[in-house]
Amino acid sequence: MTYSIDAAIFGVMKKLTAAEEEIMQVIWEKEKCLLSDIIEHLGKQDAPTSTISSIVRILVKKGFVDYKAYGRTYEYYPVVDKKVYTENSLKTFVDSYFDGSMKNLVSFLIEEKDLKTKELNELLDHYKKEEE
Helix, strand or coil: CCCCCCHHHHCCCCCCCHHHHHHHHHHHHHCCEEHHHHHHHHCCCCCCHHHHHHHHHHHHHCCCEEEEEECCEEEEEECCCHHHHHHHHHHHHHHHHCCCCHHHHHHHHHHCCCCCHHHHHHHHHHHHHHHC
């Protein structure tokens, strides 16, 4: 049960820390989960439950997650859609490092050999077929 909330509603979407993003990935994947599900999925023996619980509460405060209470048990679910967050993060990244230009990003990826010209052509062919 993910709600697609547009970043425009919040003005500028808040950025997540690496730890918050890691936990959001679990919540997005599971769609509904308990704290114990998150801990089990992360499999981090060295991370105290209180730390993970604190991060989840921060995600609730930031408006990324909400919950239903069943007595003292809380079921968490995402409020911000993963695709919306991804689009916003990519836009922010491209704006910050590539002057807002996707062309500059793709050029950089090709120049740095992270994206081979063949792969780019395959992508273009794939999307051309979809348009037809």
